[in-house]
Amino acid sequence: MKSKKINKFREFAGNNGMILVLIVLMGFMSLLSDKFLSTSNLVNLAIQNCTVAVVAMGISFVLISGGIDLSLGSIVGMVAILTCGLTEYNGWQEWQSILFSLILALGVGALNGWIITRFKIEPVVVTLGTWYIVQGLVQNYILSRVPTAPPFTSFLGSESVFGIPVIVIVTVLLILAAHLILKRTVLGQWAYAMGSNPAAARLSGVPVNKARIIFFMLSAFYGFACALLMTGRIHAVDASAGSGLVFLAPAAAVVGGTSLFGGRGRALNAVIGALIMGVIANGLNLTRVSFFWQQVAVGAAILIAVTIDALQRRRD
Amino acid sequence: MTKNNETILEMASIVKDFPGVRAVDHVDFSVKRGEVHCLLGENGAGKSTLIKILTGVHQPDEGRIVFNGEQLHHITPRSAQQAGISAIYQELQLAPSLSIAENVFLGREPLNRFGNIDDEKMRRDTVALFRDLNLEIDPEWKIADVSVGLRQMTEVVKVLARGGKLVIMDEPTTSLNEEEIASLFKTVKQIQEKGLSVIYISHRMEEIFEIGDRASVIRDGRLVGTEEIRRSSTAKLVSMMVGHDLKEKFYKEDVPIGKPMWRGENLTNETGSVQDVDFEVCMGEILGLAGIRGSGFKELARLIGGIETLSEGAIIDAEGYQYRFQSPADAINAGIGYLPDDRKGEGLLLMMSLRENIILPILQRISNRGWVRFSESREVADAYVKDLNIQSTSIDRSVEFLSGGNQQKVVLAKWLASKCRLLVLDAPTQGIDVGAKIEMYKLIAEHVRKGGAVVLVSSELPELLAIADRILVMRQGRVVGRLDTDKTDQQEVLHLAAAGHALNHITE
Numbered sequence: 105m106k107s108k109k110i111n112k113f114r115e116f117a118g119n120n121g122m123i124l125v126l127i128v129l130m131g132f133m134s135l136l137s138d139k140f141l142s143t144s145n146l147v148n149l150a151i152q153n154c155t156v157a158v159v160a161m162g163i164s165f166v167l168i169s170g171g172i173d174l175s176l177g178s179i180v181g182m183v184a185i186l187t188c189g190l191t192e193y194n195g196w197q198e199w200q201s202i203l204f205s206l207i208l209a210l211g212v213g214a215l216n217g218w219i220i221t222r223f224k225i226e227p228v229v230v231t232l233g234t235w236y237i238v239q240g241l242v243q244n245y246i247l248s249r250v251p252t253a254p255p256f257t258s259f260l261g262s263e264s265v266f267g268i269p270v271i272v273i274v275t276v277l278l279i280l281a282a283h284l285i286l287k288r289t290v291l292g293q294w295a296y297a298m299g300s301n302p303a304a305a306r307l308s309g310v311p312v313n314k315a316r317i318i319f320f321m322l323s324a325f326y327g328f329a330c331a332l333l334m335t336g337r338i339h340a341v342d343a344s345a346g347s348g349l350v351f352l353a354p355a356a357a358v359v360g361g362t363s364l365f366g367g368r369g370r371a372l373n374a375v376i377g378a379l380i381m382g383v384i385a386n387g388l389n390l391t392r393v394s395f396f397w398q399q400v401a402v403g404a405a406i407l408i409a410v411t412i413d414a415l416q417r418r419r420d
Numbered sequence: 421m422t423k424n425n426e427t428i429l430e431m432a433s434i435v436k437d438f439p440g441v442r443a444v445d446h447v448d449f450s451v452k453r454g455e456v457h458c459l460l461g462e463n464g465a466g467k468s469t470l471i472k473i474l475t476g477v478h479q480p481d482e483g484r485i486v487f488n489g490e491q492l493h494h495i496t497p498r499s500a501q502q503a504g505i506s507a508i509y510q511e512l513q514l515a516p517s518l519s520i521a522e523n524v525f526l527g528r529e530p531l532n533r534f535g536n537i538d539d540e541k542m543r544r545d546t547v548a549l550f551r552d553l554n555l556e557i558d559p560e561w562k563i564a565d566v567s568v569g570l571r572q573m574t575e576v577v578k579v580l581a582r583g584g585k586l587v588i589m590d591e592p593t594t595s596l597n598e599e600e601i602a603s604l605f606k607t608v609k610q611i612q613e614k615g616l617s618v619i620y621i622s623h624r625m626e627e628i629f630e631i632g633d634r635a636s637v638i639r640d641g642r643l644v645g646t647e648e649i650r651r652s653s654t655a656k657l658v659s660m661m662v663g664h665d666l667k668e669k670f671y672k673e674d675v676p677i678g679k680p681m682w683r684g685e686n687l688t689n690e691t692g693s694v695q696d697v698d699f700e701v702c703m704g705e706i707l708g709l710a711g712i713r714g715s716g717f718k719e720l721a722r723l724i725g726g727i728e729t730l731s732e733g734a735i736i737d738a739e740g741y742q743y744r745f746q747s748p749a750d751a752i753n754a755g756i757g758y759l760p761d762d763r764k765g766e767g768l769l770l771m772m773s774l775r776e777n778i779i780l781p782i783l784q785r786i787s788n789r790g791w792v793r794f795s796e797s798r799e800v801a802d803a804y805v806k807d808l809n810i811q812s813t814s815i816d817r818s819v820e821f822l823s824g825g826n827q828q829k830v831v832l833a834k835w836l837a838s839k840c841r842l843l844v845l846d847a848p849t850q851g852i853d854v855g856a857k858i859e860m861y862k863l864i865a866e867h868v869r870k871g872g873a874v875v876l877v878s879s880e881l882p883e884l885l886a887i888a889d890r891i892l893v894m895r896q897g898r899v900v901g902r903l904d905t906d907k908t909d910q911q912e913v914l915h916l917a918a919a920g921h922a923l924n925h926i927t928e
Contacts, residue, residue: 289790290783297780300769307727307766308780308834309752367771 121412122361122373125405126380133387140387147269153382154275155334159349160356160374161282162326165319167357168286170299170366171227173320175216176327176353178238179209181346183331185242188251188341198254206328212238213324217317235350243343252340261336271333278329283371285322295319299366355402356381359409368413380405428453428617429474429505429586434483436469443469444480445641451586456608456618458628458649460661461638462881467621470638471588474619475507476500488585504585508575508592514563520570521546521559524578549577553607569600576607580614587611588619593627594714605631623712625654625918639663654919655911662881662910670886671861673869677889678703679738681873682756682842684724686733693719695897696733701842706864706874708888708905710881712917716897718761718846721877725758725844726751752781757840759831761847761877767831768819775801775815777830781838804833808863825856832863843867846877861887881910893917 133140159180166173183205190201212234219230253261263270286292294315297305306312330349335341354364360377362369384401429451436444444466451457461467472478474485476495485492487503500506514523521542522529530545532538546559555573563571572592579587589608593601608618608631622628628635629649637644637660644660683700693716701707711717722728724735726745734742737754745751748758760766769777778801779786786796801815808829812822819830828848835843845864849857864874864887878884884891885905893901893916901916 288792288794290787290792291790293776293780293783293792296772296776297769300771301766303766304760304769305780307725307748307758307760309747309749309838310780311747311749367769 122359122376122380122409125408126376126383129380129383129387133383133390136387137390139390145386145390149379149382149386150272151269151337152386153378154271155330155337156349156352156356156381157375157378158275158278158326158333159330159353160360160377161279161371162323162330163353164282164357164362164369164371164374165286165295165322165326166227167354167362167364168299168366168369169295169316169319170302171220171316171319172231172354172364173216173323174228174231174350175212175234175238176231176323177346177348177350178235178242179212179324179327179346180331180334180349181341181344182212182238182242183209183328184335184341184345185246185251185343187257187332188253188335189246189249191254192251193249198256201254202257202332205331206325209324209328209331210321213321213327214317216324217320220320221313221316239347246343248343250340250342253335253338257332257336258339259336261333262339271337274329274333278326279371279375282326282374286369286371291315291318296367299363299368301367352381355406358413359402359405361409361412363413364410365413368416377409426453427451428488430484430486431470431474432484432486434470434473434485435481436473436478437481442641444473446483447638447641447643449636449643449646451617451619452633453617454612454615455633456612456620456631458620458622458632458635459638460621460623460628460635460657462661462879465638465661466641467638468590469641471507471590471619471621474500475505475588501582501584504583505588506579506582506584506586507588507590508572508579509590514571514574516564517562519560519562520557520566520574523563523574524549524559524581526578528582545581546577549580552580553577553610555607567600568595569597569603572596572600572604573607576611580611580616584616586617586619588621590621591623591713592620593622593624601627623918625657625915628657629654637661654915658911658914658918662914670883671858671865672887673865675704675865675868677705678871681705681738682724682735684733684735687720687723687730687735688732689719689723689728690731691719693897694723697892697894697897697899699892699899701873701875703871703873704868705890706868706876706888708884708891709875709877709894710879710884710891710913710917711894713879715894715917717892717894718877720894721758721844721846721875724751724842724875725756727758727760752838752840755840756842756844757781757835757838758844759835759846759848761850763824763828763831763851768827770820771818773816773818774805774810774812774822774830777819778804778815778833778837781834781840800837801833804837808833808836809859823856825852825859828852828856828860829863832860836863836867841871842873842875844875844877847879848876849878849880849883881913885910885913 139145159176163173163176186205187201190196190204191198216231216234219225220227259270260274261271265273286295294310297310298312298315302312331346356377357374358364359380360373362373381402384405385398388398388401427450431447431449434444434447447470449470459467469478473480476497476499487505492503515526524546525542530538530541543559550557563574592604596604612618620632632649634646635649635657636646637657639661680700680702685698687697688695697720709717709721719728723730726748729746730744734744736742743754751758764770775797779797783792786793786800805812805815810826810829812826819827832848849860868874876884876888888905891903891905891913892899893903893913895917903913
């Protein structure tokens with residue numbers, strides 16, 4: 105009987121533990137600063153963390169299916185730089201730059217998946233390689249130039265429709281789509297099955313290689329979307345675009361409760377994770393705590409999340 | 421052979437209970453100095469538990485162990501090794517990227533006067549130890565680059581270097597070729613002459629007669645008897661292993677055998693663990709696959725299920741279409757489902773729900789353009805959970821909380837739901853209790869009654885004989901017998917599996 109209770113608790117904590125952490129964190133921040141719960145600050149918080157939520161969502165597909173994607177940050181950087189750069193310096197139409205970036209992003213995702221499945225190499229090594237290659241190629245192109253965001257991209261990142269920021273609308277739609285893919289489609293079932301037990305998934309007829317390539321392409325697509333939103337919000341990009349997301353993306357997904365070891369995670373987790381990261385940064389900014397202490401807080405959040413994950417995994 | 425009557429190991433009245441089963445029941449077992457003592461018994465008879473007690477993996481519940489004149493209390497793997505008891509397992513415990521010399525001295529490397537590892541001495545001593553066994557080697561060779569036979573020699577030398585007194589060899593010849601086996605036997609005789617004792621576990625009768633001094637037979641956790649091998653016979657040892665009290669409960673229905681459903685021609689795989697196998701299975705039939713470990717019977721099942729790929733031959737359906745499955749998905753599309761013997765490793769998505777496990781192979785069927793029809797998936801799962809009487813509070817509960825028997829039913833439910841007409845079942849009743857076994861037999865019977873067919877892989881002969889209609893016996897990758905279960909018995913199957921020829925051909 106006692107063990108049943110513990111199991112129930114584990115299930116509950118595993119699904120909702122990080123929501124509780126988020127609520128406690130917000131309560132704590134509102135005590136530290138009376139500005140924290142002001143409408144303008146909350147709107148700000150939402151806008152600021154859309155890009156992290158989207159990129160964390162992308163990597164969640166890969167994490168849930170039992171992989172990791174370190175190249176995602178460089179894909180974000182590539183899309184951001186090419187969308188702005190090709191339009192501003194090379195005389196392309198904006199839609200041409202965006203389409204070209206999308207194709208390249210999906211190509212990198214497919215390449216990741218293909219190398220991993222064809223040569224049976226660990227995702228962490230393959231995506232480490234593509235991360236460097238993509239980053240190097242893009243930096244060669246952009247050098248020290250700082251292009252500005254073209255109109256449609258700016259609209260996505262900075263305008264509002266009926267008083268709601270477009271960036272928030274797009275993010276909600278992307279998260280919703282991801283939720284439906286994960287929970288309602290064959291592809292989503294494959295992701296959980298592969299992450300949970302790849303051998304059993306294969307034996308049950310899941311085309312694991314094809315599916316893995318698709319998940320890396322989905323991850324890259326969300327990276328592409330993140331790049332457009334990010335560029336539109338900050339209006340200009342330089343060679344360092346996306347570099348902060350390489351570890352922030354998996355960290356946010358994991359802090360939201362998605363397992364780093366596959367088989368467990370939800371779309372909502374990407375949002376929760378992004379918000380926890382955002383609240384830590386925002387709240388500590390309001391109280392003028394240095395960036396270095398923010399890092400300590402982020403690290404603590406990661407440890408809490410993985411401990412919950414580990415407790416949930418431990419079986420007798 | 422050294423004939424010395426000094427007893428080096430004495431295990432007296434050993435008892436070991438596991439939840440619900442007495443694995444070892446008052447077993448007396450002794451080994452003399454310089455003796456090769458064979459330990460025989462069917463899978464699950466209690467041999468390995470006894471060995472694990474001796475090597476400190478399990479603690480006995482009762483009994484006394486005296487080794488080399490000293491009573492051993494609370495054996496740990498480390499203290500067993502220090503006392504001079506070493507085991508060589510099938511999966512060798514060597515570091516593949518290190519050299520032979522480094523492996524021999526792993527963990528106890530000699531130091532020179534500067535406190536650094538004395539490579540020179542290590543190499544010299546290794547060469548000397550091998551030379552003692554009449555083997556010339558280069559101590560610099562990496563384990564990864566040498567043959568399985570030489571790896572095994574390295575294990576033996578490692579034991580010698582440590583000053584071991586008793587070596588346990590658990591089916592050491594499984595992955596060796598004839599030449600390597602001969603060389604291993606020579607080594608066994610040499611270490612025997614040095615006064616070491618060997619406990620030798622094998623299913624192959626001819627090996628036991630070649631190198632054994634005495635043999636002890638264990639059945640259902642009890643010692644049946646200990647025989648002087650020179651004064652015994654294969655027939656006698658086999659009948660000791662099998663026993664005659666087969667009162668286990670099985671369930672089988674009389675189903676008429678219909679038209680041929682699938683057959684295989686020249687089935688061969690890359691590694692050669694299956695060579696040139698033909699088989700045929702008909703509607704309503706249960707075809708048994710039997711063999712000892714390493715005989716290829718499990719690999720054959722994996723080839724039929726598309727888990728591994730054929731290098732030659734083809735699997736052919738009733739219409740004559742030839743298949744060479746590249747993945748399990750291909751086999752499933754052709755109507756063949758495979759239930760693996762490793763339930764947790766390959767059968768279940770442990771963290772996921774009953775529903776998600778059951779619908780995994782039929783996702784395409786219950787979806788529209790990639791969207792799973794959720795309510796239909798619940799209906800399917802509900803129906804099979806009810807049908808198979810799976811005990812769970814809900815189909816949304818994760819399967820890790822189910823008992824072994826219920827977990828196995830979930831895996832079977834998955835394949836019944838898939839509507840695959842041929843089910844390849846590898847050890848479907850392994851590790852589940854008697855009640856669940858009977859239910860499993862009934863479900864198998866129901867499947868063939870409805871026109872399906874089953875390939876049943878099992879290491880438990882009584883089960884195969886009771887459930888299957890025909891049995892293919894495999895040995896060293898080839899079929900050595902095709903038997904009607906009505907016209908054969910356990911002794912005949914065991915003989916074929918162990919010796920490769922029928923009982924009446926044995927000359928004593």
